Amino acid sequence: MARPLTVCGTAAAEGIPALHCTCGTCRRAWELGGREMRTRAAYNLGDDVRIDFGPDSHLHMRAVGRDYSRLEHLLVTHSHDDHWFPKDLDYRRPGFCVLPDDAPPLTVYGNPHVMETARASLKDPVASRIELREIRAFETFEAGGSLTVTTVRAEHAGDEEAVNFILREPGRTVLIAHDTGYWEEESWAFVAGIEIDVALIDSTYGRYDQNGGHMGAPWVVKFAGRLRELGCLGDASGVIATHFSHNGHANHGELVDIYSSHGIQVAYDGMILE
Numbered sequence: 621m622a623r624p625l626t627v628c629g630t631a632a633a634e635g636i637p638a639l640h641c642t643c644g645t646c647r648r649a650w651e652l653g654g655r656e657m658r659t660r661a662a663y664n665l666g667d668d669v670r671i672d673f674g675p676d677s678h679l680h681m682r683a684v685g686r687d688y689s690r691l692e693h694l695l696v697t698h699s700h701d702d703h704w705f706p707k708d709l710d711y712r713r714p715g716f717c718v719l720p721d722d723a724p725p726l727t728v729y730g731n732p733h734v735m736e737t738a739r740a741s742l743k744d745p746v747a748s749r750i751e752l753r754e755i756r757a758f759e760t761f762e763a764g765g766s767l768t769v770t771t772v773r774a775e776h777a778g779d780e781e782a783v784n785f786i787l788r789e790p791g792r793t794v795l796i797a798h799d800t801g802y803w804e805e806e807s808w809a810f811v812a813g814i815e816i817d818v819a820l821i822d823s824t825y826g827r828y829d830q831n832g833g834h835m836g837a838p839w840v841v842k843f844a845g846r847l848r849e850l851g852c853l854g855d856a857s858g859v860i861a862t863h864f865s866h867n868g869h870a871n872h873g874e875l876v877d878i879y880s881s882h883g884i885q886v887a888y889d890g891m892i893l894e
C-alpha cells in the first residue's frame with residue numbers, strides 16, 4: 621500500500637499572499653482565505669519521507685501535527701531557498717532538540733549544490749543522525765524498503781542540476797515535477813513508458829502562456845499531453861497543477877476554471893492523496 625502523500629505547500633518562492641506584496645492576486649487571497657493561502661512547496665510521504673525542506677517546514681510540521689523525528693529520507697529537488705533551508709535541519713542537533721533513542725538516521729539526498737550547503741550548515745551531522753547522499757539526474761535508488769526513487773533532469777536552475785522525482789511504491793507511482801519548465805528531450809526520452817498514477821506539475825506562471833524554468837497553464841497542459849503520448853499517463857492517471865506564484869495572476873477558483881476542462885486538478889496546501 622502506498623503511504624498518504626500530503627501536499628504541504630503549493631507556492632513558489634514568495635508564498636501566497638506573497639511577502640510584502642499588495643498586488644490584486646495577493647489582496648484577493650487575503651480576502652478569500654482558505655485554499656488561497658499557500659506556503660512554499662514541499663510534500664510528506666507518510667511519516668518517514670519528505671520532499672524538499674524549505675522555510676515553511678516548521679509551519680508544515682504544525683499543520684500535519686507531527687514532528688520530523690521519524691523522518692528517514694529527505695529528497696531535495698535543488699538548492700533554491702524556497703525548497704532548501706538547511707539551517708532548520710541543523711536544529712536536529714543535540715542542544716536544540718531531543719531525538720528519541722530509537723530515532724532512525726535521516727538520509728538527505730540532493731545534488732552537489734545541496735550537499736555543499738548541507739555541509740556548510742550542519743555543524744555535527746553524526747550527532748544529528750544525518751547522512752548525506754549525493755544524487756544526480758537519471759538515477760534510480762531505493763529509499764527504505766518500499767520506495768524506489770528515480771530522478772529526472774528538470775529544466776530549471778541552469779547553474780545546477782535540479783531534479784524532479786518519480787516515487788514508486790507498491791500500489792502507486794507519483795511524479796513530482798515542480799521547478800521545471802517543459803523538459804528537454806533527454807528527460808522525455810528517459811521517462812517514456814514509465815507508468816505514472818499521479819503527476820504533480822509546476823504551474824508557477826499561472827494563467828500565462830509562459831515556459832522556461834517554470835510553466836504557465838498552457839504548458840502544463842502540453843506537459844501532461846506529452847506524458848500521455850509517451851505512455852506515462854493512462855486514463856485512470858491524475859494530473860495536478862502546483863507550485864503557484866502570485867505573479868501568475870490567478871486565484872484558486874480561477875485556476876480551477878482554467879484547468880478543469882483539461883481534467884487537471886489544482887493543488888492546495890493540506891491536500892492529501894491517499
Ligand SMILES: [Zn+2]
Nearest residue numbers: 632633702799
Ligand atoms: Zn520553487
Ligand SMILES: [Zn+2]
Nearest residue numbers: 641643646866
Ligand atoms: Zn502579490
Ligand SMILES: [Zn+2]
Nearest residue numbers: 698700777799
Ligand atoms: Zn527553483
